[in-house]
Amino acid sequence: MKIEAPKIPEDLMERRFTDIFYEEEPEFEMCMVTDSEFVDEALERLRLYKTVIRNCNFTNTDFNRIDLTDVRFENCDLSNANLSNASMNRVEFHNCKLLGSNLTKSFIGNTRFVESILNMVMFSNSKLEKVTFNDTLLERADFFDCKLKKVEFLSCNINGASFEETPLKEIDISTSEFDSLIVSMENLKGCKVSTSQAIQFASLLGLKIQR
Template identity: 40%
Template sequence: MSNTVKIQRPKIPQDIKPLDFCPNEENLFELCIIRDCSIINEDIHRIRFEQVIFKNVIFKDVSFKNIELTDVIFDHCDLSNTDFRNGSIHRVEFIDSKILGLNLSDASLGNVFFQSCNANLISFGYSKLKQVLFDSCSLRNADYYESTFTKVAFKECDINEASFERTPLKGIDLRSCTFDRINVSINDLAGCEVTSNQAIGFARLLGLIIK
């Protein structure tokens, strides 16, 4: 697989209006831009955002389990340690954002684009990723434990110490990525595209002595 997959962009009209984040009974936000603010100490189950842009928004101590994101853009946001477990995330972009430790475990992601993000320690454990592109992201110590990849691409990312345990990497192209070590079983490496230098590193996992 090449380092580029076709990603459907979020479908957001140009004439959306600014809106302050104030939780409502429906837990639904749509057709709006939320910008230049902080969302703090919110714990809301099954909140929905449809056709929404977040710009320069800081999330602090936020838990949105079972979140539904459809046609959403996070632009220069800070979602560090935010909890989106069991989320449904479709046609979403994370652009130049700090998503350190973002919890996306048990989530379903489709047509999601991560560009120039600090995504160290991000968690995708048990998640399903379909048509997802990571472009120029730092994914150090990212956790993809027992994830399912369908048309997933990594382009020029730092994936050092990322964990792909029990996640088959067949068809995944890591040649443009940088890492000294990643956590993956040899069986799950079958069909993964790597450079010759990267292959030497994987050979060490087999206990080979390379001279």
Template identity: 35%
Template sequence: MNKIAIQKPNIPENLQTADFHDAVTQDDVISMHLFEDCTICGEDIERLCVEKTVFRNVVFIDVSFRHIELTDVIFEKCDLSNADFSGAVIHRTSVKQSKMVGMNVAEATLRNVSFEECHGHFSSFSYSNMKQVRFDHCACALMQSECSNTVLQQTHFDGCELEGASFTGTSLQNMDISTCRFEQLHVSLDKLKGCKIAPEHAIAFARALGAVIV
């Protein structure tokens, strides 16, 4: 499997550790900060702009950052469960070893984004546009999640759990999901031409075609 080349976040050295409230400017911009070993709770900021920033071991509780803009950002060992990032624009961003259960990234634009060893039951990427995006060894990256009516260009899934995920209305043509795990996948049959799967996936696709396995 040929991996997609992803531009890494451009993060300066010696970032300044900050409190979230102190770091947000009057224009709702956060730039060149390190947030570490803390909790961000109850924040509701639309069109927040975050750049050249690292979140490390941060827990997000009841946060809504609709239409957030993330450029050159790293989330490492964070808990983003149920965070609302709908309508986001995300570029050169890395999410590592983080929890994304129920995270809402619907109607977002993702470019040069990587998700590594993340957990994300019930997350939503529906109606998003992804290009040069990687999901690597995400044990539950898209399990029971929504990826419906999504544009996937140069998007790579390697060793991910896709059980019960919905890709209805989404083209998987010429994509390689052969290293992923699933017994049931919700797909649009007219958008599967050239999709590469493993032999054990054939039963799931046969069921999608209406075949009865005996």
């Protein structure tokens, strides 16, 4: 699956994240933000465009209605952050932590999560299109009533994840691992699974497989 990468120029202006308070609008464009602490803050309708965010801490911060276009996060902590009603297009998260973060009612497109921790993240009522989770922890993540289109879970841990009310047709989980999932058999139709996963699902149905 081809995902559009963030379109970020090489010549970026160095900024501290707290500089956002000196802007007329809460937005950064063509910036490089590094080593910033922005914890327990609230900043609604933040807009980041053609920007790299590196080694920053945003734990417990309220970024409701955040708008991200052509953005790359590297080694950042967004645990327990409120990112609900977000709009993301051409965004990458590399080695980031979003433990327990809120991404409900969001649109997430052309986005990669790579070697990141998304345990207990809430995606409920969101639309994900052209999204790849690669080598990412998604234990007990909540995908309740989501619309998933061209979404891949590559070598992820999705144990205990909930896909209630979310159709998994054409969604590939074949390389990921889990002991249990919360999903109805109806919504599992057309999901791409491995042979061993098929056996797991069969056992959940009470089928006895003869070897």
